[in-house]
Amino acid sequence: MNTGISIHESLKEIKRLKNEPLLLIVIVAIILFVCYFAVWPVIKVVTVPSLSDYGQLFTRSRWISALKNSLFMTLVSTISCTTIAFLFAYTIARVDVPCKRLFRFITLLPIVSPPFIVALSYILLFGIQGIITKGVFGLRVDIYGRFGLWIVQTVTFFPYAYSVIYGVINSISTNLEYAAYNVGASRWQVFRDVFFPLCRPGIAGGALIAAINVLTDFGNPMMIGGDLALLPTEAYMQISGWYDMKTAAVLATALLVPALGIFVINRFWVGQRSYVTVTGKEISLHPFELPKAVKWGLFSGCMAFSLFVLLVYGTLLYGAFTKTWGYDWSLTLDNMKYVFFKGEQILNSIKFAFLSSILAALLAMVLAYIVQKKQVGVNKFLDFIAILPGAIPGLFLGIGFVMAFNTKPVELTGTSAIMVLALLFWNIPTCYSASTAGLQQIGNSVEDAALNLGANSFRGFKDIILPLLKAPFLSGFVLSFLRSVTCLSVVIFIYSPHTIVGTVSIMGLVETGQWGSAAAFTVVLIAVAFGVLKVARYLLGKQGIKLEL
Amino acid sequence: MEHQDQKFIEFKNIVKRFDSFTALDHVSLTIPKGKFVTLLGPSGCGKTTLMRQLAGFAEPEEGDIYIKGKRVNGLPPYKRNTPLVFQEYALFPHMTVYENISYGLKLQKIPKSVIDSKVAEMLEMFNLLNLEKRFPKQLSGGQQQRVAFARALIMGQEILLLDEPLSNLDAKLRVEVRTELRMIQQKFNITTIYVTHDQDEALSMSDMIAVMRNGRIEQIGSPWEIYFRPANPFVANFVGVVNFLKAKALKQENGILAVDYCGKRIGLHSNLEATQGANVLLVIRPECMRIAGPEEDCNNEVFLEGTIENYSFLGRVIRYWIRVDEETLILDDSNPDLSGSRNGKVRLILDQKKIHVLDCEDATC
Structure with missing residues (x-):
């Protein structure tokens, strides 16, 4: 009954579009564009292998263990990521301790870094030529495999869980806790009965975000996985070693299914169970002081972890200026010279990231505007195609682009265009969420007010909506730029000698044991990322807007 | 124009x-x-x-x-x-x-x-x-x-x-x-x-x-x-506190409608054409009634007898809840006494001119 009415309404709205031809053309163009570049590659990858190819997944022991390993690593790393994320989020949001700026910085650092940086640094610390293993203890240990990967993924992906959990904790009014104290609950009872249950949606959401990142992570397993068979690395081997597209497609699909599952759970199940209540003007009291032992216990936990992260990054910086890691510890600028010599790759990184992010932010903004402010009958569908690429692992998208665009009519293999397009679609969901969040803060009545004062639709959009979208546009752009510049999984399949980017050469350098150059490359990439972040923060800061990552 | x-x-x-x-x-x-x-x-x-x-x-x-x-x-x-x-x-x-x-x-x-x-x-x-x-x-x-x-x-x-x-x-x-x-x-x-x-x-x-x-x-x-x-x-x-009293119409004559409320015959300013015996509703605002003084002679007024159930002092008025037969009426005394509120049995004098009559046979009633 209800769906009958809503379908009827939708049809009415679609018919009304005839009066707004420009809007209609834009909508049709966006749908075609997104379907061709995001949906078509997925269909291509999934349909290339035959059923018997898929059967191999459950018969060949190597694939079975790859599947098992991937799921196992996802489970353990997600648990550790979420635990540490909660520790940081709770301490930063609710406990009065020193060094909060440091802690916040620690939760930001891995997000603006290339995805394999922790792995690289871990090798420098504990590997065969490691500064701690060889340099301090004279040990020779094998760090490659499950344990090393677990540590590395925990450090790399806890910030993603942190940002979700922190957001939820921050939105829980302390008044609720005081209300519980007021009726006689002890500190522990308040935590157990009030605070923690309210955090649960955040913890679930954070865990799922961490899980999807761990599951589809390519850089860290590539560098530190060793012999451990995992779906993303095995898929890569099939293409780079054997040119076996079919098997790669099978493995990539095996990765897509759980990734999609996690994505759907997060979006439609956890998303609807949020208790976040925006009450607006209510004044929250200061959090209740914790017992000293608990307070300093939390502080020590955060501090220890922060020091470890700093050690990781410090090692990298040191590595970038060291002659031959493991043998000659003297300082040098040779590695930087090497980066300068290979400057074109850094420029490629910046160029592709810049172009794809600008385009992604623009496209996402138009999409978000139509979905939020226009009744066009297909709003839900447009929303769906805008968030869909977020469910596709980067590696899957990369393989999809290789398979979908290596023949006519659209032959893009080896071009710059394929790099930009792949990164563009990889980033649409990021920009789309930023734009949507921004638009939701603009009340409908502001636009009505402009019409009421005599502005036509176009003037209203230009004078009111566009200036207000500057901030969400910029934050979408910056996020997307950071992701692109540090992206490895998407581009590893589609680069060519002309379009090679920084992250790809770092992987090559690590594989051949050129630690110093790899570290130098990484340091430069992080510097670029932070530079862009600073500039954007400054620009937004001038308008009194805080850029949230 | x-x-x-x-x-x-x-x-x-x-x-x-x-x-x-x-x-x-x-x-x-x-x-x-x-x-x-x-x-x-x-x-x-x-x-x-x-x-x-x-x-x-x-x-x-x-x-x-x-x-x-x-x-x-x-x-x-x-x-x-x-x-x-x-x-x-x-x-x-x-x-x-x-x-x-x-x-x-x-x-x-x-x-x-x-x-x-x-x-x-x-x-x-x-x-x-x-x-x-x-x-x-x-x-x-x-x-x-x-x-x-x-x-x-x-x-x-x-x-x-x-x-x-x-x-x-x-x-x-x-x-x-x-x-x-x-x-x-x-x-x-x-x-x-x-x-x-x-x-x-x-x-x-x-x-x-x-x-x-x-x-x-x-x-x-x-x-x-x-x-x-x-x-x-x-x-x-919707526009304010009001009392409703159920009554029966008696006779319409020259803009005066006579009604019967609990055996009392009341004449009201109303052009309502109600047939004899029809149900009507008397609409009385709280300030359109007053409490008679203990010695006051009420024989020339329309009055009801009731018992004060509760009161609330609002500064410029005292609001009384007064039990009259089956109903509780709300009355605002706009001239509160310095000595405090009244209690017990009282007589309520209605301001006949301000009582409004609604036809209760109507579906909206």
Whole structure:
């Protein structure tokens, strides 16, 4: 009954579009564009292998263990990521301790870094030529495999869980806790009965975000996985070693299914169970002081972890200026010279990231505007195609682009265009969420007010909506730029000698044991990322807007 | 011309549906020039929807809307010149106070010098001097609200639409703004439509009130008519505290209706044509009754006997809850005694002239 009415309404709205031809053309163009570049590659990858190819997944022991390993690593790393994320989020949001700026910085650092940086640094610390293993203890240990990967993924992906959990904790009014104290609950009872249950949606959401990142992570397993068979690395081997597209497609699909599952759970199940209540003007009291032992216990936990992260990054910086890691510890600028010599790759990184992010932010903004402010009958569908690429692992998208665009009519293999397009679609969901969040803060009545004062639709959009979208546009752009510049999984399949980017050469350098150059490359990439972040923060800061990552 | 002034704004048989819900059900309303008209009703009654049709934010499914005799159906909002003050103000957050107020005139490509002087006039009128360079978020709630008024009023002084503009202010400020608003409206003779669910606002400011419920207008009338001569129990209840007494009609004679209440014969000023024995409802406001003094002779008055159940001291009045037979009546004593409240058995004297009678055979009763 209800769906009958809503379908009827939708049809009415679609018919009304005839009066707004420009809007209609834009909508049709966006749908075609997104379907061709995001949906078509997925269909291509999934349909290339035959059923018997898929059967191999459950018969060949190597694939079975790859599947098992991937799921196992996802489970353990997600648990550790979420635990540490909660520790940081709770301490930063609710406990009065020193060094909060440091802690916040620690939760930001891995997000603006290339995805394999922790792995690289871990090798420098504990590997065969490691500064701690060889340099301090004279040990020779094998760090490659499950344990090393677990540590590395925990450090790399806890910030993603942190940002979700922190957001939820921050939105829980302390008044609720005081209300519980007021009726006689002890500190522990308040935590157990009030605070923690309210955090649960955040913890679930954070865990799922961490899980999807761990599951589809390519850089860290590539560098530190060793012999451990995992779906993303095995898929890569099939293409780079054997040119076996079919098997790669099978493995990539095996990765897509759980990734999609996690994505759907997060979006439609956890998303609807949020208790976040925006009450607006209510004044929250200061959090209740914790017992000293608990307070300093939390502080020590955060501090220890922060020091470890700093050690990781410090090692990298040191590595970038060291002659031959493991043998000659003297300082040098040779590695930087090497980066300068290979400057074109850094420029490629910046160029592709810049172009794809600008385009992604623009496209996402138009999409978000139509979905939020226009009744066009297909709003839900447009929303769906805008968030869909977020469910596709980067590696899957990369393989999809290789398979979908290596023949006519659209032959893009080896071009710059394929790099930009792949990164563009990889980033649409990021920009789309930023734009949507921004638009939701603009009340409908502001636009009505402009019409009421005599502005036509176009003037209203230009004078009111566009200036207000500057901030969400910029934050979408910056996020997307950071992701692109540090992206490895998407581009590893589609680069060519002309379009090679920084992250790809770092992987090559690590594989051949050129630690110093790899570290130098990484340091430069992080510097670029932070530079862009600073500039954007400054620009937004001038308008009194805080850029949230 | 005279005729057009009487029909400055006209709604004719407006129907508006949202899916299967009917928000406006054949609503007709005519508003003369320079009048302050309030659409009053509970939330969801259609009052805001009706106003938005006039501003052009939504189109009715059926019916016609006229402004100054010109049909405006289908005319986009930006061509209607119906300045509206939004409930949440809808100030442009990225524009200063000056830019907000001048935006509408800027769109009309009016020379800057003219705009400047008009803005200055508005800043002065709304006590916003020296704030013109601030952004909305740097203003207090009351200041934001005055900017919203200024932004609407600068567009001309013919029509002004107000959508619960006082609901975000605190109680004291609300009463102050009420008076100022009415003064400005009368000074410039602005035809004003005001949407609210607050009966005090409606009664204190309006020339005319339209009480709405479920997408229909229940009654149109002056504040006095709405308050003392409500068309049905809903209206009576919505505009203030009221007592209902069930009675039977006896005889209508020369504008005096005789009714029988609990064996008492009461003569009331009413033109209601009720057949003998028909059920009628007496509508009595709490201030239209008084408690007789202990020694007072009540034989020439209409009076009831009851027992005080409870009371509440409100400062300027004492409100009593008095048990009379099966009913509890509410009575406001507007002249409280210094010695405190009364108690026990009392006699209630009714002000015959102010008792209103509703026909209870009617379905609305």
